Amino acid sequence: MLTPKWLDNAVVYEIYPQSFYDTNGDGIGDLQGIIAKLDYIKSLGCDAIWMNPCFESPFQDAGYDISDFYKVAPRYGTNEDLWELFDKAHAKGLKVILDLVAGHTSIEHPYFKESCKHEMNEYSNYYVWSNYWGATNPKYRYINGFAERHGNYMTNFFYCQPALNYGFSNPEYEWEHRPEHPDCVKVREMMLDVMKFYLNHGCDGFRVDMAMSLIKGENNYPDMQKLWGYYRDEVKKINPEAVLISEWGDPIAAINAGFDVDFIIQFGSPGYIALFRNEKKRFPCSVHAKDTPSFFDKNCSGNSKTMNDEFLKVIAGTCDRGLIAMPTGNHDCGRIRQFRSFDDVKNVFAFIFASPGVPFLYYGDEIGMDYVYDLPSKEGGYVRTGSRTPMQWSNERNGGFSSADEEKLYLPIDKANLAENNVADQENDANSLLNFTRKLIEIRKNNAALGNLGEYHEVFASESECPYVFLRSRDNQKVLCGFNPSPEKVEKTLPNNFNLKSESEYLLNHGCQVTVNDKEIHLIMQPNSYFWLKG
Numbered sequence: 001m002l003t004p005k006w007l008d009n010a011v012v013y014e015i016y017p018q019s020f021y022d023t024n025g026d027g028i029g030d031l032q033g034i035i036a037k038l039d040y041i042k043s044l045g046c047d048a049i050w051m052n053p054c055f056e057s058p059f060q061d062a063g064y065d066i067s068d069f070y071k072v073a074p075r076y077g078t079n080e081d082l083w084e085l086f087d088k089a090h091a092k093g094l095k096v097i098l099d100l101v102a103g104h105t106s107i108e109h110p111y112f113k114e115s116c117k118h119e120m121n122e123y124s125n126y127y128v129w130s131n132y133w134g135a136t137n138p139k140y141r142y143i144n145g146f147a148e149r150h151g152n153y154m155t156n157f158f159y160c161q162p163a164l165n166y167g168f169s170n171p172e173y174e175w176e177h178r179p180e181h182p183d184c185v186k187v188r189e190m191m192l193d194v195m196k197f198y199l200n201h202g203c204d205g206f207r208v209d210m211a212m213s214l215i216k217g218e219n220n221y222p223d224m225q226k227l228w229g230y231y232r233d234e235v236k237k238i239n240p241e242a243v244l245i246s247e248w249g250d251p252i253a254a255i256n257a258g259f260d261v262d263f264i265i266q267f268g269s270p271g272y273i274a275l276f277r278n279e280k281k282r283f284p285c286s287v288h289a290k291d292t293p294s295f296f297d298k299n300c301s302g303n304s305k306t307m308n309d310e311f312l313k314v315i316a317g318t319c320d321r322g323l324i325a326m327p328t329g330n331h332d333c334g335r336i337r338q339f340r341s342f343d344d345v346k347n348v349f350a351f352i353f354a355s356p357g358v359p360f361l362y363y364g365d366e367i368g369m370d371y372v373y374d375l376p377s378k379e380g381g382y383v384r385t386g387s388r389t390p391m392q393w394s395n396e397r398n399g400g401f402s403s404a405d406e407e408k409l410y411l412p413i414d415k416a417n418l419a420e421n422n423v424a425d426q427e428n429d430a431n432s433l434l435n436f437t438r439k440l441i442e443i444r445k446n447n448a449a450l451g452n453l454g455e456y457h458e459v460f461a462s463e464s465e466c467p468y469v470f471l472r473s474r475d476n477q478k479v480l481c482g483f484n485p486s487p488e489k490v491e492k493t494l495p496n497n498f499n500l501k502s503e504s505e506y507l508l509n510h511g512c513q514v515t516v517n518d519k520e521i522h523l524i525m526q527p528n529s530y531f532w533l534k535g
Contacts, residue, residue: 002321003260004205004241006095009451010047011441012360016331017054017076018062018410019390020363022401027408029390029401031072031081038092040423044366045441048095050207050245052331054082058108060160061380062331062388064099064209065106069194079201086202095204097243102191103213104156104163107146112162116147125183126190127162128154128216131175140216151175156213158380164191166227168217179215179223188227192234199235205243206235211259212248225257232258245325251314255322261358263325264310266333271307272326276336276348278303295468296348297339300486304468308461311356311470315456323452324357328365335364335387338371342420342433343528347485349433350508350530353440354472354481356456364391366437368421372414389414394424443507447534449477450507459494459521466490467525471498479507480514480533484525492523504535 021033031054041049053063056071063073072079089096105112114123128140129151136142142152143159154163164187167179177184195206215223228244235242245261248254249268255261264272278294278301293299295307314324328349329336337345345368353359372386381388389411393400399413399422406412414421426432444450449472459469459480467484469492478498484490502516511529515522525531 003323004243006047006241007243007260007323007358008453009445010358011045011444012048012050012097012325012358013041013044013046014050014052014327014330014360014362016052016363016388019388021391021393022404025403026075027402027404028075028410030075031077031085035085035088038089038094042092042094044361044438045445046361047093048097048204049089050097050360051099053099053101058106058160059379060106061158062378064101065104065108065158065160066101067106067108070197083201090202095243096202097205097207097245098198098203099209100195100206101209102164103210104161107160107162116149118148118150125165125177126187128165129175130173137173137176156210163216164214166214166216167223169215169220169223170217172217176217179227188230192231195231195235196238199238199242204239204241205245207245207247208259209247211246211254212250221253221257228258251322251324252317255318259322261323261325263327263360264314264357265327265330269310271310274301274303274306275351277333296344296351296485298344298487300466302462302464302466302486304461305463308458308468308470311456312458315356325360326352326355326357327360327362328352329362329387330360331362331388332384333387335369335371336362337365337368342368344485345433346436346510347483347528347530349437349440350510350532351468351481351483353444354450354479354532356452356454356472358452359444361437366434367392367423367426368433370414370417370421372412375411378411385411392418392422395419395422400424440508443532447477447479447507448474449479449534450532457498459498460492467492467523469494469523473498478535480504480521480535481531482512482514482523482525483530485528487527489527490523490525492525494521494523495519496521500533500535504533506531507534508532
């Protein structure tokens, strides 16, 4: 593997900082809050923290609109607090990964304000502008009527996120330049300076927002490969163990462009959608949703083949150059608990923590925090807002998140589910989702076949039938994994093509009976059941 060695067995914990833990009573989570909870994160079995953007911002998109790349937003603390987080996390054996918004800035960034001026200046071409106020390239989104400059600027997402100018692979208009144009090179080097700044202070790498968005134009992939290959080489010169994680949604493209890790996630992955979020009306953020039941649904469509085929394709296409990431969820999609019971989520987690690649655990998923409906949009969250509510540490006031008055909280606590979805009470319940999650991570780490580098082999996957069964293997160890989320008992006899031993032992078993002989594997799986069988 070309990836950092520490990734070989890592589990990553995603923190939305404004919702994690508030130490100064202003109703918003902060860096000292993360520092205060490092022991908790470590107790989960996690090895790294990915923290959503913590930089100065007007927060029109929850910090993904940065106005100063070099300064921590005051609501989170200071740069010194961030350096302290690096130091104290490292002392506990935890890595800290920052969110790098490389493709755009806020409209409040000084560079963009300079680029808006009528007179040409050093920053005029730091962003993608048309040369006149009228027509623009219809393939992209432009904003007109914003500045005194005679032109329109391109956006990457919201209107407040102007696209930085890394160039176009095949320029079509006079204002579009190749990536090697001096102004595009200046932008490239500016972002590299940002990376160097944080790496030199102890950051362990970056998750790159919209990583595929930097260079524009048709057939831009070769230029994107060159750009991210360059960034990778420069990052590794500073810290060979630093990690680059992309939000690309296409692991073959991302990893072959130079990233260590890319996500199988709610956009870009038909398999992930088919397993967890296929109901379009229930999961509106799911790009590939078809509005039929997900595999891990009470009504169970039985379609595991889409994910199985995607696993096989992606693993073959990345050829051990990097790792896929399987998240429980993230800040951009509905909670994994949404429409599911605790038992349902345990089945989902049994699958995720048995899957190949790096597991990512979204804060609060380990206690079954639910999606909160009908919240007004907060800082550009819109439909995503309900997945960003404060972490529920206890059943006490404000869920133990903050001492602030309730109306000052960043988002309201999910009071409807607070009594059962909180850390303090689940800590004391041996059968809780929290302790089940810890158990899964511990078993995964103690068995090489289940780890991030374990091989994946198809055993049984279908478009319309349960169960989903696959084999993980490494270092002469084999673990058979099976999942039946349906409400029906399933019996299945499969060929023993992997020489599983008849004296196999369960690493995990809920409602299953697996009998192995030299020729066959016979499964009896109760409704909503799963197993990990070491053989």
